[in-house]
Amino acid sequence: MNLIIQSILIYLLFILLSDVVSSYQVLGNKVHYLERNEVFYFKPHYREKDLQIYCYKGKPKYIIHLWQSIILQIQHPNDNYYQFDGPTPEHVHQEYVDKRYSWTGGLFSSKSKNINLNPFNSSCIGIESNEEYSVQLKVISIDLWKILKLVTGILFFISAPTLSKNTVFHYICGISFGICASFLILIYFISKLFPRKTLMYGVIGAGWTIVIYFLQVFLDNIKTILSLYRNYVIWYIFVTGIISFIFCYRWGPVENHRTINLIKWNLQLLGLILLYFSSNFQEAAMGQIVLLIFLTHLPKKWVMAPKMYWKRKFPPKPELISNDEYYQQGVRETAKALGELxxxxxxxxxxxxxxxxxxxxxxxxxxxxxxxxHLSDEEILEYETSIRGEVTDDSEEEDAELSEDNSD
Incomplete structure (x- = not known):
């Protein structure tokens, strides 16, 4: 009995090893590990579709790579190719096999010619095509978009209490929301044709799905849409913006204290989300979030303590003013005091x-x-006379001192 079990286990192990060996034989020279800024050119044989896998090994997590980006750029003459993603070549090949023998045939597979890879993880991209194309691994040491996300997230978090009470910000958000959600007006009128409320909620939900779909299409094809349909886009934004402004003006800015708190918390949450996605180094991003929350809730006396200690340790030297500055300061302060009186x-x-x-x-x-x-003419004349007398006495004393020095 034990001999039979051992034979079965050996047979299963043999099948497993044969599958692994066969997978490596199938992949063969189809796996390419790209280095920094390396470009790989692919040319198919006899215009037959072929799967090529391009991999990035990843690197250790260091703080100097906090805002680094790795982009795999695909230069293909058209979109007549299939793309498969995975952490290893084996996963990519398995995904390729699964989609190849599925009934969809990769119909709903996503494609992108600029693929952002995680700098710290191993990533592989499989491309099946029968045309010539090139692949380049582009390394950006400091990604400005990530820096922009970081700065925007910090500004949102810090200025959330002020923005949540700002009337101009309320109008901007209301107009932007009206421009994006203007499709719901059409969905609302369509829902009036249906008598049942349950079906109406479904139509409204489908309306939001349509809005999100059109926004995604707009973002993916923004250059083409703005170049071909620029006038329509401008008029759409203008008309919907005016209508949204009218509604915002009619209802006025937000005044409820709890609603303002909700706006503030949402802005702070948005800032923290931007801060988290500003880097692929998740541990460092979480550290930035904790540090930001700690600094914003730090007592003011703790913040001012180092400054006060520095002033006590190294007191600033008093700056002396000239006679003209002293006279101007006296005139200015006297006029201010008389006005207050x-x-x-x-x-x-x-x-x-x-x-x-x-x-x-x-x-x-x-x-x-x-x-x-507040002074009479006699007082002004007396003051000027006394000043002239003091100046004359000072000049006579200086002349006397000069004459004594010359005689010596």
Missing amino acids: REYCSSPQCNQWKTALKLKDVKRFASFMEGNS
């Missing part, structure tokens, strides 16, 4: 009659309150 005396807080009893010259005070100078 006029405002106080004109306010209900001041009892004008009690103030008038304490003054020696009520007419002069009334003239000052009407905007005239």
